[in-house]
Amino acid sequence: MTAAVEVSGLRVASAARVLVRPCSLELRAGEILVVLGETGSGKSLLAQAIMGTLPPELACAGRIVLGGEEVGHLPPAARRRLWGRRIALLPQEPWSALNPTMAAGGQVAEVHALLHGRPWAEARRRAASALAALGLGRAVGRHPFRLSGGMAQRVAIAATAATGAPVLLADEPTKGLDAGLRDEVAALLAAEAAGGAAVMVITHDVGLARRLGGRVAVMLDGEVVETGPAGEVIAAPRHAYTRLLLAADPETWAPAGAPAGARAAGATVLSARGLAKALGGRTLFSGLDLEVGAGGIVAVAGPSGCGKTTLGNVLLGLLAPDAGTVSRRPGTAAHRYQKIYQDPVAAFAPQATLRAALGDVVARHGLSWDAAARLLSAMRVPDGLLDRRPAQVSGGELQRVALARALLVDPVFLFADEATSRLDPLTQKQVMDLLNETVAERRLAVLMVTHDPALARGMASRTVRLEMPSPRDALYFGPGPGDSG
Amino acid sequence: MTAIPETSAAGAVPAPGSARGRRALGAGLLLAVGLLALAGPWLIDADPLRQDLRAALRGPGGGHPLGTDHLGRDMLARLAHAARLSLGLGAATVLTAAVPGVLLGLAAAWRGGAVDRALGALCASVMALPGLLLVLVLAGFAPGAFWPLYVGLALASWVEYFRVVRAVAASRLARPDVEAARLLGFGPAHVVRRHLLPDLVGPLATLMAFGLAATVVAVSSLSFVGIGLRPPTPEWGNMMTELLPYHAEAPLQLLMPGTLLFATVLGLALVCGREPS
Numbered sequence: 001m002t003a004a005v006e007v008s009g010l011r012v013a014s015a016a017r018v019l020v021r022p023c024s025l026e027l028r029a030g031e032i033l034v035v036l037g038e039t040g041s042g043k044s045l046l047a048q049a050i051m052g053t054l055p056p057e058l059a060c061a062g063r064i065v066l067g068g069e070e071v072g073h074l075p076p077a078a079r080r081r082l083w084g085r086r087i088a089l090l091p092q093e094p095w096s097a098l099n100p101t102m103a104a105g106g107q108v109a110e111v112h113a114l115l116h117g118r119p120w121a122e123a124r125r126r127a128a129s130a131l132a133a134l135g136l137g138r139a140v141g142r143h144p145f146r147l148s149g150g151m152a153q154r155v156a157i158a159a160t161a162a163t164g165a166p167v168l169l170a171d172e173p174t175k176g177l178d179a180g181l182r183d184e185v186a187a188l189l190a191a192e193a194a195g196g197a198a199v200m201v202i203t204h205d206v207g208l209a210r211r212l213g214g215r216v217a218v219m220l221d222g223e224v225v226e227t228g229p230a231g232e233v234i235a236a237p238r239h240a241y242t243r244l245l246l247a248a249d250p251e252t253w254a255p256a257g258a259p260a261g262a263r264a265a266g267a268t269v270l271s272a273r274g275l276a277k278a279l280g281g282r283t284l285f286s287g288l289d290l291e292v293g294a295g296g297i298v299a300v301a302g303p304s305g306c307g308k309t310t311l312g313n314v315l316l317g318l319l320a321p322d323a324g325t326v327s328r329r330p331g332t333a334a335h336r337y338q339k340i341y342q343d344p345v346a347a348f349a350p351q352a353t354l355r356a357a358l359g360d361v362v363a364r365h366g367l368s369w370d371a372a373a374r375l376l377s378a379m380r381v382p383d384g385l386l387d388r389r390p391a392q393v394s395g396g397e398l399q400r401v402a403l404a405r406a407l408l409v410d411p412v413f414l415f416a417d418e419a420t421s422r423l424d425p426l427t428q429k430q431v432m433d434l435l436n437e438t439v440a441e442r443r444l445a446v447l448m449v450t451h452d453p454a455l456a457r458g459m460a461s462r463t464v465r466l467e468m469p470s471p472r473d474a475l476y477f478g479p480g481p482g483d484s485g
Numbered sequence: 486m487t488a489i490p491e492t493s494a495a496g497a498v499p500a501p502g503s504a505r506g507r508r509a510l511g512a513g514l515l516l517a518v519g520l521l522a523l524a525g526p527w528l529i530d531a532d533p534l535r536q537d538l539r540a541a542l543r544g545p546g547g548g549h550p551l552g553t554d555h556l557g558r559d560m561l562a563r564l565a566h567a568a569r570l571s572l573g574l575g576a577a578t579v580l581t582a583a584v585p586g587v588l589l590g591l592a593a594a595w596r597g598g599a600v601d602r603a604l605g606a607l608c609a610s611v612m613a614l615p616g617l618l619l620v621l622v623l624a625g626f627a628p629g630a631f632w633p634l635y636v637g638l639a640l641a642s643w644v645e646y647f648r649v650v651r652a653v654a655a656s657r658l659a660r661p662d663v664e665a666a667r668l669l670g671f672g673p674a675h676v677v678r679r680h681l682l683p684d685l686v687g688p689l690a691t692l693m694a695f696g697l698a699a700t701v702v703a704v705s706s707l708s709f710v711g712i713g714l715r716p717p718t719p720e721w722g723n724m725m726t727e728l729l730p731y732h733a734e735a736p737l738q739l740l741m742p743g744t745l746l747f748a749t750v751l752g753l754a755l756v757c758g759r760e761p762s
Binding site: 316318333334335337338339341343346347348349350351352360361364365405406409 | 660661662664665666668669670671675679680683684
């Protein structure tokens with residue numbers, strides 16, 4: 001039997017440098033291949049080269065064979081004709097990939113009608129039964145804005161599967177989804193493979209690779225450094241980078257568990273009694289009691305849109321609770337309660353350099369620049385970085401600058417709002433390690449919000465779980481991609 | 486890491502079609518009109534109001550570099566004084582409209598709620614009245630005076646600044662960087678300076694440039710139809726009115742005020758017309 005996808009000596013280069021070094025892959029029908037790597041490792045370029053969607057300024061060389069036919073040298077129009085027939089792409093962030101003006105059923109039906117030339121009545125019937133099989137029977141007539149993130153992802157999968165293409169390419173299919181939805185997507189992709197499709201998944205999420213099984217190819221700087229069955233690679237990684245990547249997966253971290261020794265939470269810094277808050281007509285939480293002690297990390301976990309961020313903002317005093325009280329340790333200045341944001345770029349004034357941003361804080365609180373310099377070196381932020389603007393710095397580096405900026409005002413309480421959810425796993429590990437060190441060193445009280453239960457387990461001594469207010473509401477107020485509630 | 490590609494815009498002489506070339510052309514035009522307005526009345530040793538009927542409608546040359554009008558007044562001196570008047574009145578109007586417009590816009594965005602609604606209603610009621618109508622009403626009180634133009638145009642145009650600033654500031658204030666700045670202990674002055682102004686400078690500069698152009702045109706149009714400034718005050722609009730009957734004998738003189746008006750408006754549009762980048 002010939003391979004569904006066969007890539008040999010594939011190389012992608014821009015005018016300036018080689019982005020994907022020659023690599024070879026083979027994928028048979030019914031198999032799953034997970035390409036694992038960080039942002040900038042070239043894994044998405046690899047997928048684009050196979051799909052035929054590389055930006056025109058990038059040069060691509062090598063053989064790409066789909067179902068026995070060499071397609072690498074075909075002109076773009078001919079490549080486009082293969083889409084949906086030989087190879088289908090499951091887009092990332094389904095909320096933005098679905099047509100916002102069309103109901104879910106129509107989006108699947110049009111594949112049957114336009115691609116396979118079936119009559120519309122039959123196309124609609126097939127679409128309805130496909131959606132019903134995915135548990136979306138009631139969502140057929142709903143437009144994407146009335147679907148939750150997970151439902152939108154299932155609709156996208158149904159539309160992609162409707163093509164019947166023998167090769168299914170999924171680019172970061174779990175980006176912006178929380179852990180529960182990630183498992184659901186993994187199960188659906190595995191089902192596609194069991195149904196005979198060759199599935200290639202591009203991801204930076206080790207957890208997804210673990211759940212999908214199949215084979216894994218690890219990419220680093222445009223090079224495939226390790227391939228093998230998922231079980232073997234994960235159990236016994238041979239390449240040093242793979243080991244790092246696996247160690248960065250929160251699922252492998254030792255649980256922070258019961259506070260021990262130095263980590264025992266000290267005097268209460270912030271406590272809340274009987275908190276309640278409703279937003280948009282939904283009660284997010286009520287009767288909630290919470291205490292955060294010096295040197296302790298409390299995690300708030302739960303699905304996207306359940307009100308985790310709202311809880312943190314109420315504790316910080318940014319929002320008023322509907323009921324209940326928040327009390328701070330007496331005698332602490334207001335600015336000693338700080339927040340770290342999900343998107344570090346948005347947390348800095350866009351037009352000012354980082355040096356100016358930190359200089360402002362130094363000047364405002366009468367500190368010396370030496371204090372800032374010490375913190376920056378503790379956060380391993382190179383000095384040269386400071387003359388750039390926020391958008392010119394990578395997410396991980398900027399999040400470390402944000403941490404340094406917050407620590408500059410000597411906080412007693414830090415609210416980390418999905419602080420690492422937009423970062424690559426290695427960077428997440430780095431930032432979380434720094435946070436851990438800081439907590440131990442400064443006896444800082446931390447409330448961290450995360451949608452990743454594994455991360456909460458690995459970091460926090462206590463976890464508060466928030467649930468979705470009610471399933472019916474969730475359909476209407478489902479969170480957008482990357483929305484942390 | 487975002488690498489910012491350097492475009493090849495390093496040439497010494499900017500190509501006329503490029504954004505830089507257009508901006509340079511606009512700046513050149515404005516500089517010429519501005520120099521005429523600022524330095525002209527000093528340098529030119531001729532009274533723009535002094536008549537010499539024996540030297541009426543002379544062509545350029547002799548003691549009059551740009552010739553004379555139908556009453557023998559020096560064209561260059563009149564054009565320079567008119568330029569000073571138009572640009573001065575325009576700048577005063579724009580500043581008088583922009584300062585309260587910006588401050589009220591910031592107040593509406595910052596305070597929200599009742600303040601925002603009240604200012605919004607005020608803005609809507611001003612916009613319900615056509616701007617030039619306000620000027621006409623005011624001009625009825627003091628025909629030919631300077632102040633109705635200034636007050637009327639400023640009253641009619643502050644709403645533009647208010648609306649733009651309110652919209653930009655309201656969306657900026659909701660961003661995390663503003664929240665972070667407040668948590669770090671910064672006050673409103675810092676937030677405005679560091680987080681709002683950088684985003685406001687671009688739209689405000691464009692708005693002010695087009696506001697200046699619109700004011701200059703409005704003053705000239707009103708004077709042309711006899712509602713604004715009246716002869717013998719040299720003003721581009723009324724100069725054109727005065728010279729219109731002599732279009733056959735002295736077409737050059739008739740074209741001169743129009744050309745300056747055109748150069749001013751074109752220059753402003755070229756300098757601040759934003760390129761979609």
